[in-house]
Amino acid sequence: MIDRVKDILDLNNSFFSFFKKIGWVFLLNILFLVTSIPIVTIGASATAMYTVLNKIIEEREFRFFKDYFTSFGENFLQSTAMWLLMLLITGIIYLDFGYVFQEMAGRFAYIMKIGTIIVAVLFCMIANAVFPLIAKFDLTMKEIIPTAIQISFQHVGLSLESVAFTLA
Numbered sequence: 001m002i003d004r005v006k007d008i009l010d011l012n013n014s015f016f017s018f019f020k021k022i023g024w025v026f027l028l029n030i031l032f033l034v035t036s037i038p039i040v041t042i043g044a045s046a047t048a049m050y051t052v053l054n055k056i057i058e059e060r061e062f063r064f065f066k067d068y069f070t071s072f073g074e075n076f077l078q079s080t081a082m083w084l085l086m087l088l089i090t091g092i093i094y095l096d097f098g099y100v101f102q103e104m105a106g107r108f109a110y111i112m113k114i115g116t117i118i119v120a121v122l123f124c125m126i127a128n129a130v131f132p133l134i135a136k137f138d139l140t141m142k143e144i145i146p147t148a149i150q151i152s153f154q155h156v157g158l159s160l161e162s163v164a165f166t167l168a
Helices: 002-009 014-035 039-057 064-074 076-103 107-136 141-154 156-167
Strands: none
Touching: 014 039, 014 064, 039 064, 039 076, 039 107, 064 076, 076 107, 076 141, 107 141, 107 156, 141 156
């Protein structure tokens, strides 16, 4: 009986461990939002978030703020460059959506609408893989995009699920 009470009150049991991770993720999201207030820093913030999240998932030792801001600083230039590139591509796709869905009519417009949606979904699949790659691996800018494309197409189901959660 006493052993069961000790197991229930043990801070390392699975129940407390699960809620500790939920708490870390909650705090991590708040920190991500705060450091993303200047929109330019969203890329570095996302990379830092994924760096700490990887440590939480892998149950490695981490220092929450130190690891976050270390990753933020170390990956700032690369993550910001990727974020600005993604922002530019997103803008082009947005303008394309506006033109195709507002200005075009007829059969060709129908084909263009489907094509635009496919391009947008493919872009989202690839974009969702970029910052986790930067956080996990030491890749150059030229290696990130082909690797993100490869991962997205090797795991289409997970990539589409990720897009659905991102858009929801």
